[in-house]
Amino acid sequence: MQCSEIIIWVTVVAAFGIIVTASNQLAQVFQKIKLPLITGFIVIGVLAGPYVLKMLPKNLGELDFITDISLGFIAFAAGAEMYLKEIKDRSRHIAIMTTSQIAITFLVSIVLLYFFIDFIPFAENFSQKVTFAFILLTATIFIAPSIATVISMVGELRANGPFTKTAVGVSVFKDILLIILFSITFSVSDMLVSGATLHWYEIFVVLLDLLLSILIGVIYGLIYKIVFKIKKPFQIEILLFLIVGWSTFLLSDLVKYLTNHYLGFSIHLEAILIGITASFYLINYSNFRLNVQRLVEKVGPYIYVAFFTLVGAALSLDALFKYWLIALVFFALRLILIFGSSVVGSLISKDSVKETLLSWTPHIAQAGISLGLITIVVSSFDVFGEEFAAILVAVIVLNQFIGPPLMKFAIMKIGEAHVKSKEYGFDYQRDVFIIGLEGKSIVLGKTLKSQNYEVKIITDRSELDSSDCNELELIEVDEINLETLKQVGLKAADSVVILRDEEEAYRICELIYENFGTPNVIVRLNSREKIMNFKELGAIVVEPASAMLNLLEHFVRSPQATSILLGMDETQNTEDLEVLSKDVHGRALRDLKMPLGILVISITRNGQVMLPHGYTRLRVKDVVTVVGSQDQLEKVRTKLQY
Numbered sequence: 001m002q003c004s005e006i007i008i009w010v011t012v013v014a015a016f017g018i019i020v021t022a023s024n025q026l027a028q029v030f031q032k033i034k035l036p037l038i039t040g041f042i043v044i045g046v047l048a049g050p051y052v053l054k055m056l057p058k059n060l061g062e063l064d065f066i067t068d069i070s071l072g073f074i075a076f077a078a079g080a081e082m083y084l085k086e087i088k089d090r091s092r093h094i095a096i097m098t099t100s101q102i103a104i105t106f107l108v109s110i111v112l113l114y115f116f117i118d119f120i121p122f123a124e125n126f127s128q129k130v131t132f133a134f135i136l137l138t139a140t141i142f143i144a145p146s147i148a149t150v151i152s153m154v155g156e157l158r159a160n161g162p163f164t165k166t167a168v169g170v171s172v173f174k175d176i177l178l179i180i181l182f183s184i185t186f187s188v189s190d191m192l193v194s195g196a197t198l199h200w201y202e203i204f205v206v207l208l209d210l211l212l213s214i215l216i217g218v219i220y221g222l223i224y225k226i227v228f229k230i231k232k233p234f235q236i237e238i239l240l241f242l243i244v245g246w247s248t249f250l251l252s253d254l255v256k257y258l259t260n261h262y263l264g265f266s267i268h269l270e271a272i273l274i275g276i277t278a279s280f281y282l283i284n285y286s287n288f289r290l291n292v293q294r295l296v297e298k299v300g301p302y303i304y305v306a307f308f309t310l311v312g313a314a315l316s317l318d319a320l321f322k323y324w325l326i327a328l329v330f331f332a333l334r335l336i337l338i339f340g341s342s343v344v345g346s347l348i349s350k351d352s353v354k355e356t357l358l359s360w361t362p363h364i365a366q367a368g369i370s371l372g373l374i375t376i377v378v379s380s381f382d383v384f385g386e387e388f389a390a391i392l393v394a395v396i397v398l399n400q401f402i403g404p405p406l407m408k409f410a411i412m413k414i415g416e417a418h419v420k421s422k423e424y425g426f427d428y429q430r431d432v433f434i435i436g437l438e439g440k441s442i443v444l445g446k447t448l449k450s451q452n453y454e455v456k457i458i459t460d461r462s463e464l465d466s467s468d469c470n471e472l473e474l475i476e477v478d479e480i481n482l483e484t485l486k487q488v489g490l491k492a493a494d495s496v497v498i499l500r501d502e503e504e505a506y507r508i509c510e511l512i513y514e515n516f517g518t519p520n521v522i523v524r525l526n527s528r529e530k531i532m533n534f535k536e537l538g539a540i541v542v543e544p545a546s547a548m549l550n551l552l553e554h555f556v557r558s559p560q561a562t563s564i565l566l567g568m569d570e571t572q573n574t575e576d577l578e579v580l581s582k583d584v585h586g587r588a589l590r591d592l593k594m595p596l597g598i599l600v601i602s603i604t605r606n607g608q609v610m611l612p613h614g615y616t617r618l619r620v621k622d623v624v625t626v627v628g629s630q631d632q633l634e635k636v637r638t639k640l641q642y
Helices: 003-026 028-032 037-048 061-080 084-119 128-143 147-157 162-194 200-229 234-262 271-285 289-314 317-322 324-349 353-358 369-380 385-414 439-450 482-487 502-515 531-536 544-557 559-565 630-641
Strands: 431-435 454-459 473-476 495-498 520-524 540-542 573-578 599-605 608-610 623-628
Touching (some): 003 028, 003 037, 003 289, 028 037, 037 147, 037 289, 037 385, 061 147, 061 162, 061 271, 061 289, 084 128, 084 162, 128 162, 128 369, 147 162, 147 289, 147 385, 162 200, 162 271, 162 369, 162 385, 200 234, 200 271, 234 271, 289 531, 324 385, 353 385, 439 454, 482 502, 495 502, 502 520, 502 531, 531 540, 623 630
Parallel strands (some): 431 454, 454 473, 495 520, 520 540
Antiparallel strands (some): 573 623, 599 608, 599 623
16 A cells, blocks of 8 residues: 555545544434434435535545444344344244245335336346346345344334334344345346356355355354453453454455455355354353443444444435436335335234334335445446446435434334433422332431431332331332322432332333433342343442442542541531533633532533543533532532522
8 A cells, every 4th residue: 555545544534533523423413303313424424425515535445444344343233132032932023024025025026127127218228137137136135124223223212122123133134134145146147147057056155155154153253252251451342342343354355365266266255144143142152142232232332323424425416316216216116015015024923003004114224234235236247237336325325314213203103212201300409219118218218318308218018117207208109100100209309219129120210211311310239130231221220249348448448538428427428419500601610619628529411420620611411529518518509500
């Protein structure tokens, strides 16, 4: 690589880095108007791309490595969704829906395209064999789903339930079968266009490609196990994880080159299939399921913003304008086929009317793998490759814009979305709800009461002794559900403490997360196994055994500070105060004239904790953690909130 090429590569990568950073922030505007984040990523990519603001060149070959890394991760994330113990109750449904969509979409589209081909100008001079090759490859691309879109939407909405499991399962299995089908139709099309005879060994090579990909996927699963076993910082683990995923594409290219050079024919390893197989193996046949889930959850948001922004930047708007009418017909044709095949699958599976009418929505979007297959067709078929790419890329543009909002609408309508409620509103009174009646909840309630908190204890167990609750407000309910939580006024709670068993605590925690948006939810657990599940809901988890060890450690390292923070120094208290006063907004801490003796420990802004200094400027909605006497805290509260 020459010096000028290196400079161009660095410039394009740096420009894309700036665009992705902006995209991550600007796309949040789309959430406010009820559109998915990935729609925002794509739109911003289009705007920054070579056709509007021209911040990137038309040839984005310098960014191919980002596409490969992203697709490697997306394949891995897709396989990780195939946890057999969770989807076994939907396996029949997934099989029926997958078969229905592939069979109907592929076969019917071949018939309809055959009759429509006469209306396509550039196909007038095609021979019958070339025409059938074009139809065959187009019908194959029609099947292609977008695993990235489905996985991203599930993560964004925290979706879970039968409808979501089916959508994910069908997308993954369609993708696997698509790879197999494309390998076959590509070989047949190549034979038709070149006029060669299809030999039996060529079919054997295709099957060998797929079997080798699966076998190597298992080997990659073993490699990932080694990565997880080695003790290292989490950042290093993420880096190794992405490099290993990227290496599947590098390996595929290397094997293709070597086999073609030394054997006279090419073995095409399917990198996507390798990634899916590796994570499927890890998630079902190893002890690293939680490691896989943690990595996917942590890395996913960063991969999706880069991938979908790049998808938007790479979309050919001139192709859309040139072949917009043909693209619109193809788009409508695919939409009708996906709708019809999904409804047929749902009717066979005896779904409810609502599920039947919405079953098609997760399968509209196309990206990533579709674009990759189109690239292969362009490089292999000169006779129609350019027109094929122009039309189908335009179809993908339309599918990618309409697909994510439709899927979001369906999941919300079905009721399987678990997004955080925005109902919480500050009312200047410190309300704490303790769910669960026991000795600890009574002691905690009395302690908080002495610190001027309004405390309510909620219980659904009337047989428990409540004689010690004289000073506290005890609310007895028949069942702790959404309706009773609304009735007891949980909407006004600043904090909720849940003292119940793990399963019940998670159910209540999820209700609070989805319907009330309470900023501070504390849960006591007796084991560490499900801590991550609660943290996903924004809960603070207290595990007694670990908490005691950490407490002793802090006493050894800093006894004075620990005593203050735990309230053992009766003259000092700790409190989190939300900045509500507009007069304080934008002012530095050193200019606020805090009471003497007050200590500002931290400032939390947009979920990020900052260590403050005198020049740190406060903003409305910041949460300031302060230590001081009760009188001092009252003065600070008045300054920050009134």
